[in-house]
Amino acid sequence: DVKVTQSSRYLVKRTGEKVFLECVQDMDHENMFWYRQDPGLGLRLIYFSYDVKMKEKGDIPEGYSVSREKKERFSLILESASTNQTSMYLCASATPGVHNEQFFGPGTRLTVL
Amino acid sequence: KQEVTQIPAALSVPEGENLVLNCSFTDSAIYNLQWFRQDPGKGLTSLLLIQSSQREQTSGRLNASLDKSSGRSTLYIAASQPGDSATYLCAVRRGGADGLTFGKGTHLIIQP
Numbered sequence: 001d002v003k004v005t006q007s008s009r010y011l012v013k014r015t016g017e018k019v020f021l022e023c024v025q026d027m028d029h030e031n032m033f034w035y036r037q038d039p040g041l042g043l044r045l046i047y048f049s050y051d052v053k054m055k056e057k058g059d060i061p062e063g064y065s066v067s068r069e070k071k072e073r074f075s076l077i078l079e080s081a082s083t084n085q086t087s088m089y090l091c092a093s094a095t096p097g098v099h100n101e102q103f104f105g106p107g108t109r110l111t112v113l
Numbered sequence: 114k115q116e117v118t119q120i121p122a123a124l125s126v127p128e129g130e131n132l133v134l135n136c137s138f139t140d141s142a143i144y145n146l147q148w149f150r151q152d153p154g155k156g157l158t159s160l161l162l163i164q165s166s167q168r169e170q171t172s173g174r175l176n177a178s179l180d181k182s183s184g185r186s187t188l189y190i191a192a193s194q195p196g197d198s199a200t201y202l203c204a205v206r207r208g209g210a211d212g213l214t215f216g217k218g219t220h221l222i223i224q225p
Contacts, residue, residue, distance in 0.1 A: 004156075033212050033213075035212070035213075040217075041217075042202075042215050042216065042217040042218065043202070043204075043213075043215040044215075045212035045213065045214075048211070090156055090157065092157075092213075100144075101147065101162045102147065102159065102204075102213060103159060104156040105156050106155060106156040107154075107155065107156045109154075
């Protein structure tokens with residue numbers, strides 16, 4: 001079974017802090033994704049990566065950056081956390097190609113005070 | 114811009130009923146469509162994936178159909194059980210390596 005793990009289930013940070021959210025997958029997937037989920041807005045794509053050191057902006061990249069130094073690991077970085085970044089963050093991975101089903105991690109609920 | 118709509122937003126039915134969840138999307142140029150289940154406070158579990166060239170997929174009591182030309186998909190759940198209670202999300206993929214565009218989900222409650 002594909003396993004996608006996220007470093008924390010719950011995280012509380014202060015406004016202005018630099019925040020790292022880590023995601024690791026164990027199935028050698030080329031593609032990895034970061035989404036955020038908010039009540040009333042649903043899930044929205046922040047960034048994705050289709051290879052090591054490659055990244056593409058999703059629908060809501062403002063205030064975020066990403067890093068992919070190794071194939072199995074994809075990090076989401078909040079350079080200066082703000083209260084409007086309080087959300088549930090979900091990481092996913094997938095193979096490219098016809099049967100590219102996305103598999104999700106358990107999520108990190110981030111609260112910025 | 115692709116938009117995905119799910120109807121109804123919430124549904125409560127007695128155990129044992131067959132039910133249909135609906136999903137529509139505005140741009141028919143999709144790569145595939147995926148149905149997920151999400152339990153409260155948890156991540157997403159993939160239920161079914163339909164490629165753009167396919168019409169339906171089945172897994173156990175679940176059957177998903179796709180009509181790409183009309184921008185619609187349905188998820189059929191047979192003989193519903195209380196354990197099926199969850200939020201069901203529909204998502205379309207825009208390209209081969211691209212991310213998903215999600216609907217806001219249908220919150221399903223199966224009454225024992």
